[in-house]
Amino acid sequence: MTTSTSGSAVERYKYDVVVIGAGGAGLRAAVEAREAGLRVAIICKSLFGKAHTVMAEGGVAASMGNVNENDGWKVHFRDTMRGGKFLNNWRMAELHAKESPDRVWELETWGALFDRTKDGRISQRNFGGHEYPRLAHVGDRTGLELIRTMQQRIVALQQKDKKQYGDAEKYIKVFAELTITEILKDGGKVSGAFGYWRETGGEVAFEAPAVVLATGGIGKSFKITSNSWEGTGDGHALALKAGGSLIDMEFVQFHPTGMVWPPSVRGLLVTESVRGDGGVLTNSEGKRFMFNYIPEVFKDKYADNEAEADRWYTDQQNNRRPPELLPRDEVARAINSEIKAGRGSEHGGVYLDVSKRLPADVIRKKLPSMWHQFKELADVDITQTAMEVGPTCHYVMGGVHVDPDTAAAVGVPGLFAAGEVAGGMHGSNRLGGNSLSDLLVFGRRAGAGAAEYVKAMKKRPTVSDKAIKSAQDSLDAPFNRKSAKKSDSENPYTIHHELQELTQSLVGIIRTEKELKDALKKIDSLRARAAKAKAEGGRAFNPGFHLTFDLDNMLLVSECIALSALNSSGVTRWTHTR
Amino acid sequence: MARKVKMRIWRGDSKSGGFKEVTVPANEGEVVLDVIHRVQATEMSDLAVRWNCKAGKCGSCSMEINGKPRLACMTRMNSFEEGETITVTPLRAFPVIRDLVTDVSFNYKKAMEVDAYEHPEELKPGQARMQQVDVERSQEFRKCIECFLCQDTCHVIRDHEENKKSFAGPRFFIRMAELDMHPLDKLRNRKRKAQEEHGLGMCNITKCCTEVCPEHIRITDNAIIPMKERVVDEKYDPIRWLGSKIRKREGL
Numbered sequence: 001m002t003t004s005t006s007g008s009a010v011e012r013y014k015y016d017v018v019v020i021g022a023g024g025a026g027l028r029a030a031v032e033a034r035e036a037g038l039r040v041a042i043i044c045k046s047l048f049g050k051a052h053t054v055m056a057e058g059g060v061a062a063s064m065g066n067v068n069e070n071d072g073w074k075v076h077f078r079d080t081m082r083g084g085k086f087l088n089n090w091r092m093a094e095l096h097a098k099e100s101p102d103r104v105w106e107l108e109t110w111g112a113l114f115d116r117t118k119d120g121r122i123s124q125r126n127f128g129g130h131e132y133p134r135l136a137h138v139g140d141r142t143g144l145e146l147i148r149t150m151q152q153r154i155v156a157l158q159q160k161d162k163k164q165y166g167d168a169e170k171y172i173k174v175f176a177e178l179t180i181t182e183i184l185k186d187g188g189k190v191s192g193a194f195g196y197w198r199e200t201g202g203e204v205a206f207e208a209p210a211v212v213l214a215t216g217g218i219g220k221s222f223k224i225t226s227n228s229w230e231g232t233g234d235g236h237a238l239a240l241k242a243g244g245s246l247i248d249m250e251f252v253q254f255h256p257t258g259m260v261w262p263p264s265v266r267g268l269l270v271t272e273s274v275r276g277d278g279g280v281l282t283n284s285e286g287k288r289f290m291f292n293y294i295p296e297v298f299k300d301k302y303a304d305n306e307a308e309a310d311r312w313y314t315d316q317q318n319n320r321r322p323p324e325l326l327p328r329d330e331v332a333r334a335i336n337s338e339i340k341a342g343r344g345s346e347h348g349g350v351y352l353d354v355s356k357r358l359p360a361d362v363i364r365k366k367l368p369s370m371w372h373q374f375k376e377l378a379d380v381d382i383t384q385t386a387m388e389v390g391p392t393c394h395y396v397m398g399g400v401h402v403d404p405d406t407a408a409a410v411g412v413p414g415l416f417a418a419g420e421v422a423g424g425m426h427g428s429n430r431l432g433g434n435s436l437s438d439l440l441v442f443g444r445r446a447g448a449g450a451a452e453y454v455k456a457m458k459k460r461p462t463v464s465d466k467a468i469k470s471a472q473d474s475l476d477a478p479f480n481r482k483s484a485k486k487s488d489s490e491n492p493y494t495i496h497h498e499l500q501e502l503t504q505s506l507v508g509i510i511r512t513e514k515e516l517k518d519a520l521k522k523i524d525s526l527r528a529r530a531a532k533a534k535a536e537g538g539r540a541f542n543p544g545f546h547l548t549f550d551l552d553n554m555l556l557v558s559e560c561i562a563l564s565a566l567n568s569s570g571v572t573r574w575t576h577t578r
Numbered sequence: 579m580a581r582k583v584k585m586r587i588w589r590g591d592s593k594s595g596g597f598k599e600v601t602v603p604a605n606e607g608e609v610v611l612d613v614i615h616r617v618q619a620t621e622m623s624d625l626a627v628r629w630n631c632k633a634g635k636c637g638s639c640s641m642e643i644n645g646k647p648r649l650a651c652m653t654r655m656n657s658f659e660e661g662e663t664i665t666v667t668p669l670r671a672f673p674v675i676r677d678l679v680t681d682v683s684f685n686y687k688k689a690m691e692v693d694a695y696e697h698p699e700e701l702k703p704g705q706a707r708m709q710q711v712d713v714e715r716s717q718e719f720r721k722c723i724e725c726f727l728c729q730d731t732c733h734v735i736r737d738h739e740e741n742k743k744s745f746a747g748p749r750f751f752i753r754m755a756e757l758d759m760h761p762l763d764k765l766r767n768r769k770r771k772a773q774e775e776h777g778l779g780m781c782n783i784t785k786c787c788t789e790v791c792p793e794h795i796r797i798t799d800n801a802i803i804p805m806k807e808r809v810v811d812e813k814y815d816p817i818r819w820l821g822s823k824i825r826k827r828e829g830l
Contacts, residue, residue, distance in 0.1 A: 155690060156695070158690065228630040268632075369635070491619070538624070
């Protein structure tokens, strides 16, 4: 057995499938693989049930037609393609639109409690870019409901295994607070994964013929972001290093409405439901500016005057939608233009006001977390006054190039990817609500794809001692870095901070060739400095040490974003605007 | 704008530890977690702290701030007096791993012991019909972000390690209540199990859990007390007792 420099032996496990990431996509993949009879390891960087999915607010898009029976998968498909400026992988958009209703109903059979319509079915709400009310929701905490339901589904399956086999972890085991640093390969095929327990620093090697990446996004590479610390692009980087390819990386979604004040919460998400439920955007002159920003392709669907827009809330058959409900990229760019033109709010945002449309008690009921968030973090009562909001880095449409039907990563046999880490589904811009449904639809498909791949396999790849040794050496590197002078050593927190500043200002909403080239140069020099960032202290729960790995990944994805943006040679491809 | 604040931070591991004092700037609008991050970035790069969303939605940054179980991301710096020293310590009811991080696996073990939701087989996906008013009771408990502050503050666990074996704690009483009030759940003996297997009777409704809940879930009033009352009804009402024997129905 190999012994690590951490002092203890490398823990070794054998599974059929290793799922990296325990958000909606990872857990749905695990359930599917388990139900196909496979043994599954679920790996999460934080505690079980804390994944970024928990922060999703508005809802899950599925054309169940509970509120407007004209809805159906074809309309959802069209909306998704139109929102993504037809740059989506059409097959993924088709599967997504067709299967999302079943995935939502399935959650209900696992105990989820969505808000209801008057006749007792799952209620659906309006959202930007969706023609009909389509988002199944639980107030504005839908992500929490989704993650808890999936988490409890995993527990239910473990309880069953305990009853049947006397061992709850016979088929599914959750490895919480474990970071994967490398995908292991054997003769071109995936053979497992290597990582370390965050708690102790102890090393772990998984031998498994299939690995599902469900690691989420990249938001922590940007300064103003709605993402939690976990969004460091781990899966993007792991796939790339394992020989996979990333597509559409220039498409980063800036959600139009993040908090702007106070500074410590800048970027925190203000759900699109605020607009779906009647919130309007105004500038410092008190004007509803969105009427000036309706692009040609949307003119038939969006009202060009306030009277019609207001009527829509009560009569959707005979009026066009208010332009506040345009897709996110349109609204974010409009807000950006207003601020740049000097019509911004006091703290550099614009105003979003729902207090004039809905009574206070309705706001508190429909948007409880928003009410809570503004009250507790900004001393603002949204039932009385407007919120100040501005664009925040929210989601990456780009990601691992996958086969639409099986979620298999192109070019790396045994590697699969689902959810935000996968690319293609959303084209150049994701519609609100299409993320939670994406997690479920493609999480399930990745689990099934992995199961099918494993079952068809004749000889399993193995993990060699040599592969483990090399992974160990990389893990040890941050502790062994020596600098000639103390003043030469680098602080990973400082480098991270500088990276965030540079992506924000040079690779943001509007990009120029000159700035992108500048960004690439600066990323290079940050990488050189990151290679000198030494981890202080020991291996046990050491955030400085953890950050050195996250930082490598963030530098890599930031470079991918800047490179993709540069290579799209002067073309404005919507969320990517040059 | 920036003022200086004195932080007293517990540092150590399962074997030993003590307070370290540090003075750092705090800016307008910041929360305790911001200041801890500043300490991490400038003074103690290996200071262990759990956090994820920094928005009060994930329940990771639970700790004790001036002795009170709180979320560090939702505790505003301006809630302290000018010049007040802010003391942060790990959750007391759970074993320390390092610095502000504790081993909360107790809670995941307890989660495993609560029987899962059982869906009626005859109800195929999409067929369920429920009224909003009926789902709202359980929805209140499903707001839980599993920060485990209620578990930490509950003196049945906090002061009596030996109770952990037989007591599930407030977080799991609301889970049981949630399933008990779920309009579709098939299992019918949840209240009795809460009493007999999960230690509901040990709770003496001091409401400490309700006080610390960052989601303002009325744990005691809406979950624990209703379950306690109905367990009593079932057990001591002679007519119901007889009925349960004659009709051979398990539970309520």
